[in-house]
Amino acid sequence: MKATNARIIFHLDMNSFYASVETAYNPAYRGKPLAVAGNPEERRGIIITSNYEARAKGVKTTMPIWEARKLCPELIVVGPNFERYRMASSEIFKIMYQVTPYVEPVSIDEGYMDVTDATPPSKTVELARNLQAKIKKELDLPCSIGIAPNKFLAKMASDMKKPMGITILRKRDIQNVLWPLPVGEMYGVGKKTAEKLNGIEIYTIKDLAEADVYQLKQLLGINGERLKNRANGIDLRPVDPDAVNDFKSIGSSETLPMDTTDEQEIRALFSSLAANVETRLKRKNAAGRTVQITVRFHDRKTITRSKKLPNFIEKKEDILKVALELFNQHWNNEPIRLLGVTIQDIEEKQNIVHQLDLFTYKKDAEKEKLYTTIEHLTEKFGKNPFVEIKEEIKDQPRTSFQKDFLDDFRK
Known part of the structure; x- marks a missing residue:
């Protein structure tokens, strides 16, 4: 990638991902309020996610099913199929990877792309529209894309227009677009951090941007300075395709x-x-x-x-x-x-x-001859003859925060 100060970063965020995947697999759900819940047969099961039709009726993530049905009696509730979501995620990242090799997955349904060298700046929005349309056409899944000069601003931008939104957030837009927002709406500021900031009279992103850095570091450690920088649109982190391996x-x-x-x-x-x-x-x-x-x-x-x-x-x-x-x-x-x-x-x-310790030394020594034999056979046949060929392990990630499968799309 060429060294350049004018980076163009996409943050691609799938819209109500689990519910959208279920609708893609079962078009009968289209246009109807749908929720994915951990235990759909249990009244006390918890809503994992819901589509926009359900959200319009007040259905929210972590809400008990009985409460969701009270707000929306016609709500369709299905159990999660994480293998299905994982397959869909892999296909999404494959499409992103066709645009640029600089793709950084951050969860099952979102990732960053550095498209600085993938298109002329004048064609950036067209590239985003084409990417969004390709994912919708090939996978029948909606997404929003934030376009910005760094990862933080791209992430904030992708949240501004859903579903199927494309939002550009430039540094010159920060004071008008970001600063008036409550500090709790800033990416990287959780509920507890927002409460701490409110405690020192920081209520908006502008307040954070203009706050004393020493006071912030006293309150939040090094994260205080980092958040102040982000509030001012400063984020030097590269899009790192290998970050998922860390x-x-x-x-x-x-x-x-x-x-x-x-x-x-x-x-x-x-x-x-x-x-x-x-x-x-x-x-x-x-x-x-x-x-x-x-x-x-x-x-x-x-x-x-x-x-x-x-x-x-x-x-x-x-x-x-x-x-x-x-x-x-x-x-x-x-x-x-x-x-x-x-x-x-x-x-x-x-x-x-x-x-090696006293308990494993003897076992390891006994295995040494076996290892030598296996090495010889592997050289002869081109693979370890004692390794059973198994089907792909069908473990199911339980949440979008488990990242150890996110590089599967490169395989």
Whole structure:
């Protein structure tokens, strides 16, 4: 990519992605209020996402199904099909990749593109329209595209017009377009951060842009200075196609159909979550050293607890053992709504130095002859004859925040 100060960045954001994919697969849903929920047969199941017809009736993400049906009696509720969403995501990124190799997926339904060298500046909007139309025509999926000189402004722009919007946000537009907005609407400012900023009389993005950087750093650390820069339209981060490979954690979480204190049910869910993490570690040929659990109680209070281990682990049994140990140490016997298991401090196995100890030395020595034999056979036949050819692992990512599959489109 040529060195240039005038970058052109797209942020492509799919519109109500899960619901749109379901409609693409079943056109009978078109024009009707539709929601995807974790447990559609349960009144207390939670809405994961909904289409714009449902949102117009007041249906919102995380709303219980019974409440959504009260607002919208004709609401169609379906269960999630993450394999389907993953396939659709891969096809979307393939189309983006045809435009430029500088594509950075950030979740299952959004990504950045640096199109600086993909088209003359005068053709930028035409390129965005063609990309949007191609995704709609080939996949029947709507998206919005933000166009800006950096990633932050492109992200803010893509949120301004939905569905099927194309928005340009230049630095000269910041004072008129961004600054009047409440600081809580700024990308990177969550609810708690907004409350902290409000506490020092920062209510708008303009207030943040003009705030004292020392005071912000005292309040928010280095993130305070970063947010002030963004509020002023400064963001030097490149679009990094390899960023998706810099995964440091792999996790799995699930909301229970009903709040529970049943230890057998809790143990079974932990076992399922640990198995899912193991499967996804295998896909990345990786292992990790820290196990973290997430526990959300009936009153939505959420805690995380973690333990760093002396050695890397990857097996379900090892993950489960530490997760249950953490849980037993910190559970107060209150009813539980959600559980999560995450492996952190991840490294690919090829980067992990294998440390022999007294317990593994003998086993490793016994395997050495087998390894030598396998190497000879691999050289002769061109592949390891002892590796069983399996179907692609059909693990299903549970949320859009699990990023370890996002480079599949390049395969």
